[in-house]
Amino acid sequence: VQLQASGGGLVQAGGSLRLSCAASGRTFSSYAMGWFRQAPGKEREFVAAISWSGGSTYYADSVKGRFTISRDNAKNTVYLQMNSLKPEDTAVYYCAATLRVGVTVYEYDYWGQGTQVTVSS
Numbered sequence: 001v002q003l004q005a006s007g008g009g010l011v012q013a014g015g016s017l018r019l020s021c022a023a024s025g026r027t028f029s030s031y032a033m034g035w036f037r038q039a040p041g042k043e044r045e046f047v048a049a050i051s052w053s054g055g056s057t058y059y060a061d062s063v064k065g066r067f068t069i070s071r072d073n074a075k076n077t078v079y080l081q082m083n084s085l086k087p088e089d090t091a092v093y094y095c096a097a098t099l100r101v102g103v104t105v106y107e108y109d110y111w112g113q114g115t116q117v118t119v120s121s
Helices: none
Strands: 003-006 009-012 017-023 032-038 045-050 057-059 067-072 077-082 091-098 115-120
Touching: 003 091, 017 032, 017 091, 017 115, 032 067, 032 077, 045 067, 045 077, 057 067, 077 091
Parallel strands: 009 115
Antiparallel strands: 003 017, 017 077, 032 045, 032 091, 045 057, 067 077, 091 115
């Protein structure tokens, strides 16, 4: 599975962005998908995950109620809608794929290249 993340940019605090992650291959619907982020000098951290069917979603406490993960298996794409953005959300955001949904980086086998999100105060 090859993943291509897009949609990052510069936004003011309180604003919104929607990230997309396009996957190649016909087996996209077999994979659970996750979003992670990494700020400068920090470890990569879990943001959100979604099961292969979209029926189950998981969120880090820091983004719960502000971010929404979704997927469109017909388009081989997973999304991360980010609302009420805060400066502390600034990071490079990565999408990732795994056969079994998880919340740690070690559980994911395939990674996209990352897209920068910068939130100004």
